[in-house]
Amino acid sequence: MGNIFKKLGVGLVVGGVLVGVARSQELPFDFQLLFLIIALIGAVLFMLLDAPSIGVMSGRKSLAAVAVFWVLLITVCFVGASSLPQFDPEDERAKITKLLEREREKSEQGKTEKLLALAKSLDEQVKKLEDRLKGVGGEAIPAVAPIPPAGGRRAAVAGGEDDVMKVGEEQWQLQECYNCHKLRGEGGKKRGPELDNIGSLLTVEEIQQKIADPKSFMAEGYDKEYAKGIMPNKFKDLMDPKEMLALATWLGSFKNASVNTPKPIKKS
Amino acid sequence: MRHRGIVEKLSRDRLTLFAVLAIGLFAAPALYAQELGTSPVQFPYTGNRTAVWIVAQLHLLFAAFILGAPIFVVISEWLGYRRQDSRYDRLAREVTKITVILFSLTAVTGGLFIFVLLAAYPQFTTWFINQFYLVFAVIYPALFITETILLYAYLYTWDVWKGEQKGRHIALGVLLNLVCVLILFVINGPTSFMNTPTKAEGVSPQDFLAAASLWDKIANQSWFPLSLHRIDGNVAFGGFICGMIAAYMYMGSKNQEERAYYDWMGYVSIWIAVGGTLLQPFTGLLLAYEMCDYDFSFCPYMMADQLSMFFELQGVMIGLLFLAINYYSWLSVKRIEGANNVRMTILAPIVLVVLLPATMWVMNTYWIPDPKSLAILLPLALSPFVLGRFIPITVSARTVIKVGFIVMLVSDAVWLTPAGFVATGTDMPDELKLPEGWDYLSTMPAKLSAILTLVFVTVVNYVLYNRTIKQGTILWGKIDFAAQFVLIFLAFISTWTMGLMGAVRSLLRKYFHTYSLVSDFSEESFTPTLSYSAWWITAITVLFIACVTVAVVIALRPSVAKTQAPEERPVPVGAK
Numbered sequence: 049m050g051n052i053f054k055k056l057g058v059g060l061v062v063g064g065v066l067v068g069v070a071r072s073q074e075l076p077f078d079f080q081l082l083f084l085i086i087a088l089i090g091a092v093l094f095m096l097l098d099a100p101s102i103g104v105m106s107g108r109k110s111l112a113a114v115a116v117f118w119v120l121l122i123t124v125c126f127v128g129a130s131s132l133p134q135f136d137p138e139d140e141r142a143k144i145t146k147l148l149e150r151e152r153e154k155s156e157q158g159k160t161e162k163l164l165a166l167a168k169s170l171d172e173q174v175k176k177l178e179d180r181l182k183g184v185g186g187e188a189i190p191a192v193a194p195i196p197p198a199g200g201r202r203a204a205v206a207g208g209e210d211d212v213m214k215v216g217e218e219q220w221q222l223q224e225c226y227n228c229h230k231l232r233g234e235g236g237k238k239r240g241p242e243l244d245n246i247g248s249l250l251t252v253e254e255i256q257q258k259i260a261d262p263k264s265f266m267a268e269g270y271d272k273e274y275a276k277g278i279m280p281n282k283f284k285d286l287m288d289p290k291e292m293l294a295l296a297t298w299l300g301s302f303k304n305a306s307v308n309t310p311k312p313i314k315k316s
Numbered sequence: 317m318r319h320r321g322i323v324e325k326l327s328r329d330r331l332t333l334f335a336v337l338a339i340g341l342f343a344a345p346a347l348y349a350q351e352l353g354t355s356p357v358q359f360p361y362t363g364n365r366t367a368v369w370i371v372a373q374l375h376l377l378f379a380a381f382i383l384g385a386p387i388f389v390v391i392s393e394w395l396g397y398r399r400q401d402s403r404y405d406r407l408a409r410e411v412t413k414i415t416v417i418l419f420s421l422t423a424v425t426g427g428l429f430i431f432v433l434l435a436a437y438p439q440f441t442t443w444f445i446n447q448f449y450l451v452f453a454v455i456y457p458a459l460f461i462t463e464t465i466l467l468y469a470y471l472y473t474w475d476v477w478k479g480e481q482k483g484r485h486i487a488l489g490v491l492l493n494l495v496c497v498l499i500l501f502v503i504n505g506p507t508s509f510m511n512t513p514t515k516a517e518g519v520s521p522q523d524f525l526a527a528a529s530l531w532d533k534i535a536n537q538s539w540f541p542l543s544l545h546r547i548d549g550n551v552a553f554g555g556f557i558c559g560m561i562a563a564y565m566y567m568g569s570k571n572q573e574e575r576a577y578y579d580w581m582g583y584v585s586i587w588i589a590v591g592g593t594l595l596q597p598f599t600g601l602l603l604a605y606e607m608c609d610y611d612f613s614f615c616p617y618m619m620a621d622q623l624s625m626f627f628e629l630q631g632v633m634i635g636l637l638f639l640a641i642n643y644y645s646w647l648s649v650k651r652i653e654g655a656n657n658v659r660m661t662i663l664a665p666i667v668l669v670v671l672l673p674a675t676m677w678v679m680n681t682y683w684i685p686d687p688k689s690l691a692i693l694l695p696l697a698l699s700p701f702v703l704g705r706f707i708p709i710t711v712s713a714r715t716v717i718k719v720g721f722i723v724m725l726v727s728d729a730v731w732l733t734p735a736g737f738v739a740t741g742t743d744m745p746d747e748l749k750l751p752e753g754w755d756y757l758s759t760m761p762a763k764l765s766a767i768l769t770l771v772f773v774t775v776v777n778y779v780l781y782n783r784t785i786k787q788g789t790i791l792w793g794k795i796d797f798a799a800q801f802v803l804i805f806l807a808f809i810s811t812w813t814m815g816l817m818g819a820v821r822s823l824l825r826k827y828f829h830t831y832s833l834v835s836d837f838s839e840e841s842f843t844p845t846l847s848y849s850a851w852w853i854t855a856i857t858v859l860f861i862a863c864v865t866v867a868v869v870i871a872l873r874p875s876v877a878k879t880q881a882p883e884e885r886p887v888p889v890g891a892k
Contacts, residue, residue, distance in 0.1 A: 078737035102797040110567040129850030135739035137842040144827045227616035278612045
C-alpha cells in the first residue's frame with residue numbers, strides 16, 4: 049500500500065504543477081485536464097512497475113479474471129471515445145444533400161425518386177377524386193395542389209444580386225474553403241492566404257479563373273504550397289459555372305484593405 | 317342545369333381518374349425496375365452502411381491475420397530449423413492450425429461481404445465489379461484457390477517433409493507467403509482505388525476513367541503505400557494475436573513445462589509484433605502523405621475537421637500500445653536472473669531525455685524531406701550505442717527503463733495535444749484554442765517527434781533486454797502473471813486501432829462511394845459520431861477476438877495436444 053500512496057502522491061504533485069503552469073499560461077481547461085490525466089496515468093504506471101508479482105491463477109480463476117478484464121477494456125474504450133467532443137452529423141447531412149442535389153436529380157436514383165414522387169402525387173390525386181366521386185352532390189371539387197418545381201437553388205443562381213451573393217456564400221461553406229482560407233477572421237490554418245482583401249487584388253473573372261484552375265495564380269509567399277499543388281484542382285467538377293461565378297462574385301466583394309491579403313501573381 | 321353541370325364535372329373527373337390510373341399502370345413496372353437498381357434492402361437496426369462496415373471490417377481482420385500469420389510462421393519454422401530448437405517448430409505448427417480455421421472464416425466473411433454489399437448498394441457494386449472485372453472474376457479467385465491449396469499442403473506435409481526434407485517444407489511456406497503478399501497487393505488495387513481513383517490534370521475524373529486500363533486503376537496513388545502499411549500492419553497484428561493465444565494457453569496450462577513453452581511463445585510473438593509496429597508509423601505517414609498529395613482536402617478533414625477527434629483517439633491507442641509493449645518488456649526483464657547487474661552507459665538516459673525537444677526543434681527547422689534533419693538526429697540517436705563504450709559512467713538497466721517510461725509519457729502528452737478539444741476545428745472559439753506560443757505542440761513536426769521518441773525508447777528497451785538475456789538466465793514460465801493480461805491488452809488495442817483506422821480510411825471518401833467518381837446518395841452518407849463509431853469498432857473487436865478464442869480452443873485444446881505424435885527435432889541437411 050505504501051507504494052500506491054507514494055506513487056499517487058507524486059502523480060498528484062506532478063499533475064498539480066502541470067495544471068498550475070498550464071493555468072498560468074492561460075491554456076484552456078481541457079488541456080489542463082489532459083496534463084493531469086497523463087500525470088495520473090504515469091502514477092498508475094509506476095505503481096505497476098514496482099508492484100509485487102501476481103502468482104499463477106488457476107483455470108477458473110484466470111477465466112473470471114480475463115472476463116472482468118474484457119469488460120473493463122470494453123467499458124474504457126466506449127466511455128473514453130464518448131467523452132471526447134462529438135461532431136454533429138446533422139451539420140454535414142444538410143451540406144451533403146445540397147452538394148449532391150444536382151447530381152442526384154440526374155442520376156438513375158434521382159429519376160426514380162422523381163418518378164416515385166410523381167406517382168405518389170398522382171396517387172393522392174386519385175384518392176381525392178375517389179373521395180369526390182363518393183360524395184357527389186354539390187360541394188366544390190378541391191383544387192389539386194400543384195407539384196412543387198424542383199431545383200430551387202438553381203433558380204436562386206439565376207436570380208438577383210442578393211441571391212447570387214447568397215449562393216456564393218453557400219458555396220464557400222459547402223466546398224469547405226474555410227478549411228484553408230481565413231475570411232472575416234474565421235477559419236483557415238495558414239494553408240492558404242487570408243482573403244478579406246481579395247476583391248481589391250483580383251477581378252471576379254480572375255477569382256473564377258483561380259478557382260477553376262488553381263495553377264493560374266500564385267499568392268505571394270505561398271511558393272511551397274503552390275509548387276505542391278495544395279489547392280485541389282477539382283472545383284470545376286464540383287460546381288457548375290453559375291455557382292462558381294456566384295462564389296467569385298461573393299469573394300470579389302471583400303475589399304478590406306486593413307487585412308494583408310497576399311498579392312496574387314499571374315502564372316499561366 | 318345544375319344536374320348537367322355535375323355530370324360534366326364527373327365526366328371530367330372520370331377522365332382524369334382514368335388518365336391517372338393509366339399513367340400509374342404504365343409507370344409502375346418502370347418504377348419497379350428502377351427500384352431494383354437502388355437499394356431494395358434496408359438492414360434493420362444497423363442500416364445499410366453499418367451492416368457493410370461490420371462485415372467488411374470483420375473480413376479485413378481475419379484476412380489480416382491469415383496474411384500476416386504465415387510470415388510469422390515461416391520465420392519461426394526457419395528459426396527452429398537453424399537453431400535446432402523444437403519450440404519454434406511447435407509454435408509455427410500451432411499457429412498454422414489456427415490460421416487454417418480462421419482461413420475458413422475469412423472466406424465466409426468475404427462471401428458475406430459481397431452479398432451484403434450487393435444487397436445494400438446494388439448499383440455501385442455492379443459498377444465497381446465491372447471496373448475490376450478481371451481482378452474479381454479471375455485473378456483474385458485464382459490466387460485465393462492457390463493460397464488454399466498451398467496452406468493445406470503446408471499443414472498436411474508438416475510430418476511428411478521433416479528431417480532432411482525440412483528445407484522443402486520451408487520453401488513451401490515461402491511460396492505460400494509470396495501468394496499471400498500477391499493477394500494483398502491485388503486486392504488493395506480496388507480498395508485504394510475507392511479513395512484515390514486515377515486522375516490526370518485537365519481531364520475530368522469520368523473521362524480519365526473511361527480511357528484508363530486495369531493497371532492504371534490498380535496502380536493509383538495510395539495503392540503502394542497502403543500495401544506497405546498493410547504488410548507491416550499484418551505482421552504486427554499476427555504477432556499480437558499470437559501473443560494473446562499464448563496468454564490464453566499459459567493461463568490454461570496444467571504444468572510448469574507448458575507454462576514455460578507458452579511464456580516463450582508470448583515473448584517471441586511480441587517481439588515479432590514489435591518489429592512490425594515500429595515500421596507502422598512511418599508507412600502510415602507515407603500513406604497519409606500520398607493521400608494528402610492526391611487531394612489536399614483530405615488533410616484538414618482528417619486532422620482539423622470531422623475526423624480530428626478520431627485521430628486524438630488514435631493517439632491514445634498508439635500511446636497505450638507503446639506503453640504496454642514496454643511494460644511487457646519490463647516484466648520480462650524481471651524474470652531474468654542477474655538482470656539487476658546489467659548496466660548501460662549514462663548517454664542512454666541523457667539521449668532519451670534530450671531526444672524529444674531536439675527532434676521537435678529539428679523538425680521545425682528542417683522539415684522532411686530535408687536531409688539535414690537526418691544528419692542531426694541520426695548521430696544523436698546512435699550516440700549511446702557508438703560512443704557509450706568510451707564513457708565510463710554507467711547506470712542500472714532499471715533506471716534507463718524508468719527514464720524511458722517518463723519520456724514516453726511526455727511524448728504521449730505531446731501527441732495528444734490538439735489545436736483545441738473541439739469536434740471540428742472550423743469554428744473553434746478562441747477560448748478553446750491553444751494560446752500562441754504553445755500552438756507548436758499541435759503541429760505535425762511535434763507529432764512526428766513524439767512518435768519518433770516512442771519508437772526510440774522501444775528500441776533502447778529492446779537492446780537493453782537483449783543485453784540482459786546475454787548476461788543473465790531467463791526463467792521461462794516464471795513471468796509475472798500480469799504479463800498475460802498485457803498480452804491480451806495488446807491484442808485488443810491493436811485490433812481496435814485497426815478498426816478505427818479502417819473507419820477513418822473509409823470515411824475519407826466523404827460523400828462518395830468512390831472518391832469524386834460515384835456519389836453516395838443514401839441517407840447514411842455523412843460522418844458518424846466518434847461515439848457511434850467506437851461502439852461498432854468495439855463490437856467488431858469483441859466478435860473477432862471471440863472467433864479467435866473459439867479457434868484456439870478447437871485447434872489447441874489439451875486433448876488434441878495429447879493425441880498428437882511427438883515432434884521430432886528438425887535436422888538440417890547434412891547434420892550429423
